[in-house]
Amino acid sequence: MKRRDFLSTAALGSAAGVLATPALAQARPNVSWRLTSSYPKSLETLYGISDHVARRVAEITDGGFQIQPFAAGELVPPLQALDAVSEGTVECAHTLGSYNIGKDPTWAFDTSLPFGMNTRQNTAWLLYGGGLELVNEFIARANVRSIPSGNTGAQMGGWYRKQINSVADLNGLKLRIAGLGGEILSRLGVVPQQIGGGDIYAALERGTIDAAEFSGPYDDEKLGFQRVAPYYYYPGWWEGTANVGLYINLDAWGALPAPYQAALEAACTEAMTHCVAKYDNGNPDALMRLVSSGAQLQAFPDDVLTAAFAESRKLYAEYAEANENFRKIYEHWSVYWTRQQQWLRVAELPYDYFTSAQIGR
Template sequence: MKRRNFLSTAGIGSAAAMLAAPALAQGQPSVTWRLASSYPKSLSTLWGISEQVSRRIAEITDGGFQIQPFAAGEIVPGLQAIDAVSDGTVECAHSLGSFKIGADPTWAFDTSLPFGMNTRQTIAWLYYGGGRELVNEFVAKSNLVSIPSGNTGAQMGGWYRKEIKSLDDLKGLKLRIAGLGGTILQRLGVVPQQIAGGDIYAALERGTIDAAEFSGPFDDEKLGFQKVAQHYYYPGWWEGTANVGLYINLDKWNALPKHYQAALEAACSEAMSHCIARYDNGNPDALLRLVAEGAQVHAFPDDVLAAAFTESRKLYDEYAASNENFRKIYESWSAYWARQQQWLRVAELPYDYVNSAQAAALAAGAAGAAAAPAEAPKN
C-alpha cells in the first residue's frame, strides 16, 4: 500500500471514530438513581440482587446509568421502601408487594398468594399470562412500575419455640409473618406480627414473639433463628414462591431513554435467574447445618394445612366481592393457577416425587424401591 493511500485511509478511520464518539455520547445520557432495599446486607442473596442489578446496569450502559443501592434503614426502614419510591424520596426499591397488603390486599399478587403457584408458574403468569400488565396497572395508581427481579422459591414455615401438634396450638401464637398468610392465620387464632427482616431475631430472643417465619434455610441460618427457637416447620404454604419486585417511580421510569429501560429489564431478568439459582444451591447444605446445630424439622399437621387452605379461598372470595382491584387480578390468577395444577400433576410432580422417593430409599439402604407416581388428572 502506498504511503499516501495509507494516510488517506487512516485519516478516514480517525475521522469516523471522532464522529462516532459524540454520537455515542449523545445516546448515553448520564442518569443516577438511588435504590432502597427492604433487606439488610447480611442477607447476601436478597441484598445481593440490588448489588447485581446496580453493577450490571452500569456495565451494560458503559457507565451512563448508575444505580446506588442502600440497605434497609440506610435511607428508610425496610418496610417503607415502596412508599419512598412512590413519593419520590428514591427512584427505585427492591421489596415485596405483600408488605403493603394493609393498604390493599391486591398488592399480594406481585409477591405471592398462600397456596398459590410455585416459582416457575408465577414467572409464567407474570410474563405470559398477563400478570405483569395487571400488576402494573394496579401499582401505577401509586405512581409505580414493577419489574420482577428476584425470587426465593418455596419457603419454609418458620421457627417456633414450641411444637405445633394440632390446629389448637395456633391459638394465641404471636408469629412474625408478612403478607396474606398472616391474615389467614389470624382467622385460625394466630396473632400476626409484621417485622422487618433485620429486627426479627431480637424480637424472637426477647420473647416479644413466639415464632417467626422469614424465608428458607439459606437466609434463616444467617439470621440465627435456630439459636432461640428449635422447631423448624414446612411447608411455607403462604409463600410457595416470593417474587421480589424492583419498584420504580413511574415518572422516573417514563423519563428514562428506551434503551435504558431495556437494559434495566435485562439486568432484572438476569438477577432473577441468579437469585433462584443461589437459593437452590444454598438451601440443601444450609438445612443440614441447621439440623446439626439442633434444629428439629417438622411437617405442619394435616388439620393445620387443610384449615388454612379452606380459609385462603374464603378470604380471596371475600376480597373479590368487595375490592374491584383484587377481583380483576384474581380472576386471571385463579384461572391460571387451576390450569397449572393440571400440568404439574401430569409431569413435574410425579417426576419430583419419584426422584425424592428413590433418594430416600438410597439413603435408607433400600435402593430400587419403586415409588408410585402421583395420579395424573382425568379428563
C-alpha cells in the first residue's frame, strides 16, 4: 500500500471512529429515575426489592440507567405511591394494586383476590395466562403500567388481642387490613382499617385497632406485633399470594430506550424470584421464634372461613354486575382459577399434604 493511500485510509478510519462515539452514546443515554416504596427499610425483603432492581438495572446497563429508591414516607406517604407515579412526581413505585380499590376494585387483580390463587398459580396467570395484559390494559387509564416485582407468598391471618372462636367474635372488631379482604370482612361485622406498615404497631399499642394483619412471620416478627396482640391466626385467606408490582409512569416508560426497558423487566423478574425465596427461607424459623416468645398460634374456625368464602363470591358477582372493568378481568380470572384448582388437587396438594403430615412420624 502506498503511503498516500495508507494515510487516506487511516484518516477515514479516524473519522469513522469520531462518528461512532456519538452513535454509541445515543444508544446508551444516561437515565435517572426515582422509585418510591410503600415499605419501610426495616422490612428489608419488601423494601429490598427496590434496592435489588436499582442495583441490577445499573449493572446490566453499565451505569447508564440509574434508579434511586426511597422508603415509605421519604418522598410520599406509603399509600400514595401509585398516585405519585400516575402524576409523574416519581417515575416508578413498589406498591400493591389492592391499596387502590377505593378508586376501583379492579385494582385488586394486580395483587390478588381473597380465596384466589397461590403464588405459583397467580404468577402463571400474570405471565402466561394473559392476566398481566388485562391488568395493564385497565391501569393504563391511570397513566401507569405494572411489572411483577415481588411476592410474599401465602400470608398469615394476623394478630388479635382476643380469640376468634366463631363468626360472632368478628362483630365490631377493628382490624387493620388492606384490599378486598376488608370489604368481605365488613360484611361479617369487622370494621376494616387501612394503615401503612410502619404505623400498625403504634395503632395496636394505643388500642386504636383490635387486630392487624400484615404479612407472614418473617416480617411480622420485625414489626413486633406479638408484644401487643398475642393470638396469631392462620391462614391469611385474603392474600394466598400478594404480588408487588413495579408501577411505572407511562410517559417515562415510553421515553425509555428498548434495551433499558428489557433490563428493567429482567431485574424485576429476578427480584420477584429472590423475594419469594427469601420469605420461604425465613418464615419457618421466624414462626418458631414467635411461638417461643409467647405468640399463640390459632387456626381460624371453619365457620369463619366458610362464611368469608361465601361472601367473597357474592362480592365478586356484585362487582362484576356493576363494574365493566371488574367483570372483564374476573370472567377470565375465574376460569383460570377453576382450572388451576383442578390441577392442584391432582398432584401438588396431595403431595404437599402427605409429606407435611410425616413430620414426627
